[in-house]
Amino acid sequence: MKECLQEEVLQSYLDGELHERRREQVTSHLASCITCSDLTRQLEQENSVLAAALAPEFEAAVPSERLRQRIDAAIAANRLEAVAGNERAVNVRDWLSSLSDLFTLRPQRTLAYASLMVIIGFGVIMAMMRWQTTPLQSTNPVVATFPPAPNQEPTTTPAPISSVPSSAPARTNSTITAVPNNRRRRSTAVIAPASSRQNETAANHVKLLPGERSYLQTIAQLDLTIKSDKGRMKPDVQAEYQRNLAFVDRTLAVARTAAKSNPNDPDATEFMFSAYQSKVDLLNTVAEARVIDKPK
Amino acid sequence: MKFKVVIISFLLVLPASVAYADGHGGKSGTQKIERSIAALPTVAVSICVDSGDVTVRGWDKNEVLARSSEVGRIELKRPDAGNQSAAANKVLVWLADKSEEPNEKGGCHAFGDVELIVPRGASLYLQTGDGTIDVRGVASVFARSETGDISIQKASRSVEALSFSGEISVENSTGRMAMKSVSGVVSAANLRPNDQNDCFEASTISGDIQLDGVDHQQITLKTANGKIDLSGPLAHQGRYTFNTTSGDVTLSLPANSSFRLNARVARDREVTSDFPLTLTIEDPVPVLPRLPNPAPPAPPAPAPRTIVKANPEAKDQVVVVIDPQEKTIKVKPVTVKTLYSLRRISAVHGSGDALITIASFTGTIHLIDSGN
Numbered sequence: 001m002k003e004c005l006q007e008e009v010l011q012s013y014l015d016g017e018l019h020e021r022r023r024e025q026v027t028s029h030l031a032s033c034i035t036c037s038d039l040t041r042q043l044e045q046e047n048s049v050l051a052a053a054l055a056p057e058f059e060a061a062v063p064s065e066r067l068r069q070r071i072d073a074a075i076a077a078n079r080l081e082a083v084a085g086n087e088r089a090v091n092v093r094d095w096l097s098s099l100s101d102l103f104t105l106r107p108q109r110t111l112a113y114a115s116l117m118v119i120i121g122f123g124v125i126m127a128m129m130r131w132q133t134t135p136l137q138s139t140n141p142v143v144a145t146f147p148p149a150p151n152q153e154p155t156t157t158p159a160p161i162s163s164v165p166s167s168a169p170a171r172t173n174s175t176i177t178a179v180p181n182n183r184r185r186r187s188t189a190v191i192a193p194a195s196s197r198q199n200e201t202a203a204n205h206v207k208l209l210p211g212e213r214s215y216l217q218t219i220a221q222l223d224l225t226i227k228s229d230k231g232r233m234k235p236d237v238q239a240e241y242q243r244n245l246a247f248v249d250r251t252l253a254v255a256r257t258a259a260k261s262n263p264n265d266p267d268a269t270e271f272m273f274s275a276y277q278s279k280v281d282l283l284n285t286v287a288e289a290r291v292i293d294k295p296k
Numbered sequence: 297m298k299f300k301v302v303i304i305s306f307l308l309v310l311p312a313s314v315a316y317a318d319g320h321g322g323k324s325g326t327q328k329i330e331r332s333i334a335a336l337p338t339v340a341v342s343i344c345v346d347s348g349d350v351t352v353r354g355w356d357k358n359e360v361l362a363r364s365s366e367v368g369r370i371e372l373k374r375p376d377a378g379n380q381s382a383a384a385n386k387v388l389v390w391l392a393d394k395s396e397e398p399n400e401k402g403g404c405h406a407f408g409d410v411e412l413i414v415p416r417g418a419s420l421y422l423q424t425g426d427g428t429i430d431v432r433g434v435a436s437v438f439a440r441s442e443t444g445d446i447s448i449q450k451a452s453r454s455v456e457a458l459s460f461s462g463e464i465s466v467e468n469s470t471g472r473m474a475m476k477s478v479s480g481v482v483s484a485a486n487l488r489p490n491d492q493n494d495c496f497e498a499s500t501i502s503g504d505i506q507l508d509g510v511d512h513q514q515i516t517l518k519t520a521n522g523k524i525d526l527s528g529p530l531a532h533q534g535r536y537t538f539n540t541t542s543g544d545v546t547l548s549l550p551a552n553s554s555f556r557l558n559a560r561v562a563r564d565r566e567v568t569s570d571f572p573l574t575l576t577i578e579d580p581v582p583v584l585p586r587l588p589n590p591a592p593p594a595p596p597a598p599a600p601r602t603i604v605k606a607n608p609e610a611k612d613q614v615v616v617v618i619d620p621q622e623k624t625i626k627v628k629p630v631t632v633k634t635l636y637s638l639r640r641i642s643a644v645h646g647s648g649d650a651l652i653t654i655a656s657f658t659g660t661i662h663l664i665d666s667g668n
Contacts, residue, residue, distance in 0.1 A: 234425075234426070234442070234443070236426075236443060236461070237442060237443060237460055237461065240443075240460065240461045240478065240479050241460075241478070243479070243502075244478050244479055244501045244502050247501065247502050247520060247521045248501060248520055248521075251520055251521065251541045251542055251657075254657075254658070255541065255657060258562075258657075267560050267640070267655075270655070271541070271655070271657040274539060274541060274655070274657070275520070275541055275657075278501060278520040278541060281499065281501065282478060282501050282520075285458075285460065285476065285478055285501075286460075286478075288458075
């Protein structure tokens with residue numbers, strides 16, 4: 001007779017945890033050993049009793065399974081995030097490495113960088129020039145260049161030009177708040193900064209003599225025409241034009257001051273209008289010179 | 297091996313062909329192109345170049361001839377699409393640069409000097425950007441140059457010349473004259489009208505205006521900052537109007553000149569005259585207080601006059617302040633300095649045949665006796 005099996009071996013036998021060969025050996029031993037077979041029956045009874053008693057606990061294992069699934073899902077998610085993080089890190093590393101590669105100067109790349117710097121520099125210069133030009137235009141409207149008359153007489157509340165259509169007839173003792181031209185006024189309104197309000201206030205005190213408005217309108221229109229076509233003007237013509245314009249403006253300022261100082265002197269007024277006409281003639285000549293395209 | 301031979305052959309042939317092309321182009325560059333067309337004696341000829349001198353001469357043939365050694369092509373087009381075999385009454389001289397294709401528009405865009413020979417009765421319409429215009433012996437001229445000089449001689453019917461900064465010169469011509477420049481000098485000499493309606497007009501901004509021997513009855517000169525100089529005899533019953541803003545006006549007149557002078561100058565400017573002038577200065581009209589029952593208006597009293605007569609003993613110029621209260625001042629030569637309130641000066645010399653009206657804001661008026 002063979003030696004009886006230990007209880008742990010039998011328990012493992014009942015739990016199905018033995019290998020196939022060992023299980024066959026135990027089965028043949030239980031067939032020939034009454035003691036071991038009785039012990040096995042007792043263990044089976046205890047297992048059934050224990051299973052009945054722990055049945056609720058076995059049911060409660062389901063949430064644990066779901067929990068495990070959730071945990072597995074969370075772990076999987078963490079793994080994905082970790083993988084994604086690794087990928088981002090790899091991307092950043094790649095980007096940084098590519099960026100550092102950009103600064104690795106080779107002859108072709110150096111040439112390209114130099115061209116790019118030239119273009120950027122040119123753009124910056126043009127932007128600065130435009131930025132500097134715009135405030136100048138806004139603070140120097142055509143009519144604001146006239147000096148205020150030294151002996152201005154008090155007048156009734158004048159109507160500002162900005163409230164009068166450009167086609168309106170000349171009105172006595174009007175004040176200047178903008179260039180008397182619709183298109184020009186619009187552009188002036190756009191470029192006039194709030195800081196130029198003081199200049200506008202000063203210009204409000206410049207009183208127009210009868211007939212001045214029409215000259216100012218004509219001058220503004222001609223000036224606009226010339227400026228719109230300024231690119232075609234040859235440099236020497238441009239210089240000559242500016243020189244003569246300075247002459248005319250200076251003369252006009254003097255004549256206007258005299259006319260304002262002597263409001264009852266028709267000769268002074270006539271000289272002022274003569275100076276205005278000189279400016280119109282100059283602008284007309286320049287504007288006409290632009291249209292040499294083909295013979296009539 | 298074959299490939300190397302082809303490459304080497306190509307490299308050898310290429311410079312040779314370029315050199316041949318250059319040589320061929322150089323030959324054509326010196327070649328003078330000439331075109332002509334039969335035209336009426338009063339044909340109208342127009343030409344426009346972007347840069348280049350335009351020279352025009354009149355001849356006795358009824359033919360328009362154009363030639364140039366600098367442009368690529370010359371065409372004499374007839375805008376009057378009538379009978380192409382008849383003589384043309386309008387001719388457009390069309391120029392094209394060597395670089396232009398045949399279908400390009402040419403015209404005012406061409407560069408190069410051009411010479412035209414036209415009938416003496418022709419009317420010309422000439423434009424150039426920065427070249428000079430030189431015309432002699434035609435009937436009518438319209439000439440416009442941006443920066444180049446314009447010279448016109450022996451025009452028989454009319455002259456109209458415009459220049460931005462170039463000098464305008466017209467001599468020995470007859471008919472109506474009009475000249476306009478911004479900063480160029482305008483000079484005219486020996487000009488006569490064809491009839492009484494022919495007038496002479498010239499205006500500048502900063503250029504001087506110089507007239508010598510201009511016989512037109514009506515002369516109008518205007519400049520902003522330039523000077524006006526006129527010399528020569530005055531036309532019978534001539535009307536002279538001179539307007540400057542800051543430039544001086546100098547009239548050099550023969551001793552036997554007869555004129556009336558209406559001058560307006562600034563209060564601190566002078567009128568100097570070698571001629572004995574009879575001045576007439578109007579006093580300002582007094583403002584009378586309003587009365588409750590005004591009496592019937594009295595007839596206007598004659599304005600007091602101040603007379604300046606010649607003083608043969610005086611040798612040097614004397615500055616005389618004309619006061620309305622003064623009646624007679626005798627000096628010769630006389631220099632008249634206006635008072636604060638006196639801006640208009642009316643004066644007569646001789647019988648007052650011609651009328652001279654001068655307005656100069658800050659300039660000085662000089663009347664010089666040239667002695668002839």
